[in-house]
Amino acid sequence: MKPNDTIAGYLLTLRRRLLLGAETRDRIIAEVEDHLEESARALREAGRTPAAAEREAVARFGDPTRTALRLQAARINGKGLILPLTLLACIPSMAHVFPYYVRATMGSIQRGDASPWSFVAPVALSFGLGFAGGYLLPRSAWRSGGWAGATLVALGTPGAWLRDPWAYRDLILFGPGYAMAVGIVGGWAGGRLRQLVQRVRNRSVRA
Amino acid sequence: MNSEAMKGHLDALLLAAVERQPAHGYALIERVRALSDGAFLLPEGTVYPALHRLERLGLLESAWSADAPRRRRVYSLTDRGRAVLVERREEWRAFASGMSAALQGAR
Numbered sequence: 001m002k003p004n005d006t007i008a009g010y011l012l013t014l015r016r017r018l019l020l021g022a023e024t025r026d027r028i029i030a031e032v033e034d035h036l037e038e039s040a041r042a043l044r045e046a047g048r049t050p051a052a053a054e055r056e057a058v059a060r061f062g063d064p065t066r067t068a069l070r071l072q073a074a075r076i077n078g079k080g081l082i083l084p085l086t087l088l089a090c091i092p093s094m095a096h097v098f099p100y101y102v103r104a105t106m107g108s109i110q111r112g113d114a115s116p117w118s119f120v121a122p123v124a125l126s127f128g129l130g131f132a133g134g135y136l137l138p139r140s141a142w143r144s145g146g147w148a149g150a151t152l153v154a155l156g157t158p159g160a161w162l163r164d165p166w167a168y169r170d171l172i173l174f175g176p177g178y179a180m181a182v183g184i185v186g187g188w189a190g191g192r193l194r195q196l197v198q199r200v201r202n203r204s205v206r207a
Numbered sequence: 208m209n210s211e212a213m214k215g216h217l218d219a220l221l222l223a224a225v226e227r228q229p230a231h232g233y234a235l236i237e238r239v240r241a242l243s244d245g246a247f248l249l250p251e252g253t254v255y256p257a258l259h260r261l262e263r264l265g266l267l268e269s270a271w272s273a274d275a276p277r278r279r280r281v282y283s284l285t286d287r288g289r290a291v292l293v294e295r296r297e298e299w300r301a302f303a304s305g306m307s308a309a310l311q312g313a314r
Contacts, residue, residue: 031232031255031280038233039251062252070256075263 007036010058017068019135019191020075028071036061130183135191217257218266219295220247222288225267229283232258258282266291 011029018025036057043053061067224230224238235258236249261267266288272281284292 027280028255028259030278034231034277034279035233035251035255037277060251062250067252067256070253071259074256074260 005055005058007033007040007054007058010036010061010064013064014068017065018071019068019194020072024075032061032067124179126180127183130180131187131190133184133187135187217249217253218261219292219299220249221254221257221261222266222284222292222295225282225284226289226292229281231272231279231281235282261288 011033014032015025015029018028020028036054039057039060040050040053043056044050048056220239221235224235224242227238230238232255236251236254239247239249258267258269262269262282265285267282268285269280269282272279
């Protein structure tokens with residue numbers, strides 16, 4: 001029997017795929033467990049063997065990875081996530097813009113002068129979005145190659161730096177790419193670390 | 208009815224099923240099946256995401272029930288959910304009436 005053919009195996013896989021807060025994840029697992037046990041009980045009463053009843057119950061529930069993705073989409077308010085990230089990115093932007101305009105008005109710098117802080121806002125936004133994506137997306141999304149492709153594009157920018165390491169324009173153009181790559185990898189590592197901690201905790205609970 | 212045809216109607220079906228009596232996910236699936244004379248067998252893996260989404264939107268609320276052998280999450284309809292269900296029923300009546308008229312007229 002494959003691990004995902006049993007209720008315990010299915011729940012373990014689902015738990016690993018769910019990248020949500022511990023409380024929410026525990027609630028979902030408890031709900032699904034209750035459902036699968038109820039479903040298996042009904043199947044046993046209909047004449048299936050215990051093993052066949054479990055297998056059919058989990059098969060009816062569907063692929064655990066897909067279920068986890070659906071549950072995550074249902075629990076996470078995407079619009080709610082974008083707004084704080086955008087505001088976060090606006091803080092350094094505004095902190096830069098006001099002093100810059102004051103100095104430009106007073107004539108100490110000319111309007112249009114390049115500012116070393118011009119890239120802060122897009123960098124912060126890119127990092128935030130990358131981190132959120134890396135943290136929230138499950139392993140299956142990484143396997144699909146979408147984020148891996150984005151990371152490769154972002155990491156491809158060293159070519160421009162080798163051409164002219166101190167090109168300020170390149171920094172503005174590619175800084176956000178670097179920030180997003182670092183954010184994605186950081187978010188992904190953070191998500192995996194959390195899963196690892198959860199797994200160790202589960203083992204200690206079972207022991 | 209296949210799951211593709213059920214898309215778009217799942218929320219309304221669940222709201223209608225909960226309206227009769229608060230219940231947990233498994234019971235709701237069984238209720239929809241019974242109410243539809245076995246025509247609507249909801250895909251189980253899509254029901255819980257829908258319930259969680261409806262809860263996040265404030266149309267359902269849920270609480271653990273202790274009166275069963277296992278802890279169960281029981282869903283009930285909120286006032287907002289009740290209002291949305293009334294709207295959905297009106298929309299469905301208009302849609303069904305229009306479709307019926309159009310299909311008969313095409314004969």
